[in-house]
Amino acid sequence: MADLQKLTIGKAINLGLRRAMEEDPKVLIMGEDVGKLGGVFRITDGLQKDFGEQRVLDTPLAESGIIGTAVGLAVRGFRPVCEIQFEGFIFPGFDQISSQVAKLHYRTQGKIKMPIVIRVPFGGGIGAVEHHSESPESLFAHIPGLKVVSVSNAVDAYWGIQQAIKSDDPILFFEPKKLYHSGAMKSEVDTEATPDELFKSRVVREGTTATVVAYGPSVKVALDAAAAAEDEGKSLEVIDLRTLSPLDLEPVFESVRKTGRLIALSEAPSESSLTSEIAARVQQECFYSLEAPVLRVTGFDTPYPPAKLEEHYLPDLDRVLHTVDRSLAW
Amino acid sequence: MPSEHWTHPEPGDGPAAVAAQPSPEQVIAGLRATSEGGAELTQLLTPEGERISSPRFDRYVDDIDAEALKGLYRDMVLVRRADREANAMQRQGQLGIWVPLLGQEAAQIGSGRALRKGDMAFPSYREHGVAYTRGVDLKEVLGIFRCTDHSGWDYKAHGFHPYTIVIGNQVLNAAGYAMGQKFEGKVGDDDSEATICYFGDGATSQGDVHEGFVWAAVYDAPLVFFCQNNQWAISEPTERQSRLPLYQRARGYGFPGIRVDGNDVLACLAVSRWALEECRHGNGPVLIEAFTYRMDAHTTTDDPTRYRLSDELEEWKLKDPIERVRAYLARGGGADQAFFDQVQADSDAFAAELRDYCFNMPEPPPDRIFSNVYAESTPMLDAQREEYLSYLDGFVGAGEH
Ligand SMILES: Cc1ncc(C[n+]2csc(CCOP(=O)(O)OP(=O)(O)O)c2C)c(N)n1
Numbered sequence: 001m002a003d004l005q006k007l008t009i010g011k012a013i014n015l016g017l018r019r020a021m022e023e024d025p026k027v028l029i030m031g032e033d034v035g036k037l038g039g040v041f042r043i044t045d046g047l048q049k050d051f052g053e054q055r056v057l058d059t060p061l062a063e064s065g066i067i068g069t070a071v072g073l074a075v076r077g078f079r080p081v082c083e084i085q086f087e088g089f090i091f092p093g094f095d096q097i098s099s100q101v102a103k104l105h106y107r108t109q110g111k112i113k114m115p116i117v118i119r120v121p122f123g124g125g126i127g128a129v130e131h132h133s134e135s136p137e138s139l140f141a142h143i144p145g146l147k148v149v150s151v152s153n154a155v156d157a158y159w160g161i162q163q164a165i166k167s168d169d170p171i172l173f174f175e176p177k178k179l180y181h182s183g184a185m186k187s188e189v190d191t192e193a194t195p196d197e198l199f200k201s202r203v204v205r206e207g208t209t210a211t212v213v214a215y216g217p218s219v220k221v222a223l224d225a226a227a228a229a230e231d232e233g234k235s236l237e238v239i240d241l242r243t244l245s246p247l248d249l250e251p252v253f254e255s256v257r258k259t260g261r262l263i264a265l266s267e268a269p270s271e272s273s274l275t276s277e278i279a280a281r282v283q284q285e286c287f288y289s290l291e292a293p294v295l296r297v298t299g300f301d302t303p304y305p306p307a308k309l310e311e312h313y314l315p316d317l318d319r320v321l322h323t324v325d326r327s328l329a330w
Numbered sequence: 331m332p333s334e335h336w337t338h339p340e341p342g343d344g345p346a347a348v349a350a351q352p353s354p355e356q357v358i359a360g361l362r363a364t365s366e367g368g369a370e371l372t373q374l375l376t377p378e379g380e381r382i383s384s385p386r387f388d389r390y391v392d393d394i395d396a397e398a399l400k401g402l403y404r405d406m407v408l409v410r411r412a413d414r415e416a417n418a419m420q421r422q423g424q425l426g427i428w429v430p431l432l433g434q435e436a437a438q439i440g441s442g443r444a445l446r447k448g449d450m451a452f453p454s455y456r457e458h459g460v461a462y463t464r465g466v467d468l469k470e471v472l473g474i475f476r477c478t479d480h481s482g483w484d485y486k487a488h489g490f491h492p493y494t495i496v497i498g499n500q501v502l503n504a505a506g507y508a509m510g511q512k513f514e515g516k517v518g519d520d521d522s523e524a525t526i527c528y529f530g531d532g533a534t535s536q537g538d539v540h541e542g543f544v545w546a547a548v549y550d551a552p553l554v555f556f557c558q559n560n561q562w563a564i565s566e567p568t569e570r571q572s573r574l575p576l577y578q579r580a581r582g583y584g585f586p587g588i589r590v591d592g593n594d595v596l597a598c599l600a601v602s603r604w605a606l607e608e609c610r611h612g613n614g615p616v617l618i619e620a621f622t623y624r625m626d627a628h629t630t631t632d633d634p635t636r637y638r639l640s641d642e643l644e645e646w647k648l649k650d651p652i653e654r655v656r657a658y659l660a661r662g663g664g665a666d667q668a669f670f671d672q673v674q675a676d677s678d679a680f681a682a683e684l685r686d687y688c689f690n691m692p693e694p695p696p697d698r699i700f701s702n703v704y705a706e707s708t709p710m711l712d713a714q715r716e717e718y719l720s721y722l723d724g725f726v727g728a729g730e731h
Contacts, residue, residue: 032563032564032566033564033565033566035565036565036636036637037564037565037633037636037637038636040564040631040632058565058566058570059570060532060535060566060570060571061497061532061533061535061536061563061566061571062535062536062537064536064537065535065537088495088496089496089497091496092496092498092536092537092538127426127477128426128427128477129426129427129455129474129475129477129480129495130480130495131495131496132495271710300699300700300711300714300718301703301710301711301714302699302700302703302711303703305694305698305699306477306478306479306480306694306698307426307477308476308477308478308693308694309694309696309698309699312696312699312718312722313699318725319721322721
């Protein structure tokens with residue numbers, strides 16, 4: 001029977017975590033301030049109160065420590081869910097992620113599993129100081145042995161976090177922090193439904209003029225652009241990538257074969273990134289269907305600027321429409 | 331297993347008790363026995379404003395007569411006033427965020443005023459008071475929090491490195507800088523240079539801080555590690571980072587550690603001068619734990635009511651760093667009401683100037699995004715810049731802006 005709840009993305013993750021913890025006593029949450037405070041974004045709110053300090057660990061302030069001990073806990077049979085406070089602070093843990101989390105399964109020929117989830121609030125648009133607005137997901141997608149997903153709505157957030165926790169592979173779970181508490185992004189979540197597969201991308205709006213592929217916070221920008229384009233008589237197909245590693249590009253190929261045009265959208269810098277990979281694969285698979293080169297709308301190849309400039313840095317609706325026009329002008 | 335370095339006493343234990351390995355409850359009680367900061371706390375001015383003598387440290391503040399103490403008082407009042415103004419401006423939407431220093435004025439002014447021109451300070455992000463002592467215009471600090479800039483000041487001219495937000499990163503950077511001072515022969519006598527590095531109690535858990543201790547020790551770097559233990563790392567208390575009072579960790583790395591009353595500006599000045607002198611003479615590094623308290627939220631986005639008790643705050647209010655100096659000056663006759671009124675007026679003017687500047691701070695132009703990514707720009711980035719700027723021009727041309 002359908003059990004519908006209208007949830008923000010943040011609340012959906014909270015409920016997803018709660019349900020995963022109820023179902024499996026080996027699930028642990030660990031991170032800075034995740035207990036009493038409920039995390040700086042309050043995503044783990046109330047969990048320590050209900051599950052205790054040994055299942056929701058307020059850890060010392062050390063990301064290498066959080067991820068490195070999660071590795072050991074996983075070896076011992078736990079399923080740690082690590083919270084990184086902001087994406088810019090994941091780098092002290094990068095060594096553990098790339099050297100151990102990603103490779104232990106391979107190095108031990110499958111004897112050791114790494115059922116670790118690393119939750120990373122990411123992206124800009126919140127007017128923050130340095131290191132609080134970045135999009136480093138491509139760096140992780142580049143590391144074999146890791147899986148990377150990014151959610152853009154409450155339904156995927158609720159189910160995605162549970163599926164990630166159930167997975168025996170290590171997963172980086174990128175959460176669009178700007179949308180955590182957005183009322184506009186509230187959606188109805190059926191907590192009894194059968195969820196979509198985790199590693200599948202999805203067409204979230206159908207169209208015929210051009211395809212826009214995006215993930216995380218950019219999906220909203222793509223959808224807004226598609227709504228605006230409609231007023232101009234253009235019909236954009238929007239695909240939410242959802243899974244960044246492995247990339248599920250079949251729906252993208254299919255869409256490009258239909259529209260002949262692709263715009264890849266992301267807040268991350270463009271050089272050597274996920275959007276680079278998408279462009280390469282699409283030209284390889286859809287060469288004869290393309291009416292224009294794959295174009296990209298991304299952050300610039302600069303460090304994230306002071307937030308007073310982020311409206312320029314972040315791809316917005318206008319830049320997407322401008323790029324659609326460039327594609328059509330080809 | 332007995333722990334020979336465990337010297338933090340139970341309340342009422344007398345000096346430097348050496349106890350057996352404490353239970354977790356004792357650890358917590360010990361680390362948070364905030365009453366006096368423990369028997370080994372260096373203090374020169376009590377919370378009641380009484381000057382107590384220290385055979386070891388008095389000589390480092392011999393020159394601090396009533397006039398000089400009034401100067402330290404004024405410094406503290408000014409930076410507190412600036413801090414409160416910035417906090418208010420954040421509430422009014424003029425700043426994106428603010429990181430309050432309330433309660434940490436003595437630690438910052440005392441240590442900052444111990445520095446000399448050739449010295450270098452590596453701050454984290456709360457060191458507005460140290461910035462002030464280094465001659466950095468606090469307006470430039472405001473730019474960071476209004477998000478117009480990542481860092482404004484000339485680090486070299488002021489001997490004050492840019493703020494570092496990633497916890498602990500600056501500690502290794504400071505170690506490297508201090509190694510450089512040593513390699514260049516700037517260590518060895520009274521006129522030598524030293525470096526001071528600021529970080530919090532939470533930061534001591536980071537690998538970078540541990541590595542910084544190791545490097546500074548093995549290269550005998552002239553580096554003073556200045557840990558402001560304000561008891562909290564956002565919601566996590568010190569006992570979530572350590573089972574040992576933090577100053578005692580230094581011993582494991584082979585250099586001295588000392589705990590000073592971080593709310594006592596005179597003691598902070600004295601201990602910092604001593605530590606810097608050790609460094610100048612090639613006897614560094616030194617770890618100072620300034621035992622203090624964060625009297626406000628972690629930042630303006632934090633909600634401390636979720637994790638700490640208000641009586642803790644009330645207890646610490648009695649140890650206010652400014653009030654004790656005021657009491658001392660008033661009682662000892664070093665200052666009259668006119669002085670206090672003048673400082674109050676000066677601080678109001680100082681705050682008004684900041685406010686005025688903040689409200690009128692220029693917005694950075696869009697092409698700032700692309701400048702200084704590299705010392706020598708790249709063709710690709712230049713092209714990106716051109717393309718974006720002409721895209722923006724297009725808007726103006728089309729009358730859409
Ligand atoms: C590497 C890293 N992880 C997490 C954060 C988020 N964060 C900012 S301040 C802070 C607490 C710092 O506490 P402490 O070191 O005691 O310094 P305080 O702010 O109390 O002065 C945390 C967790 C960060 N800035 N950098």
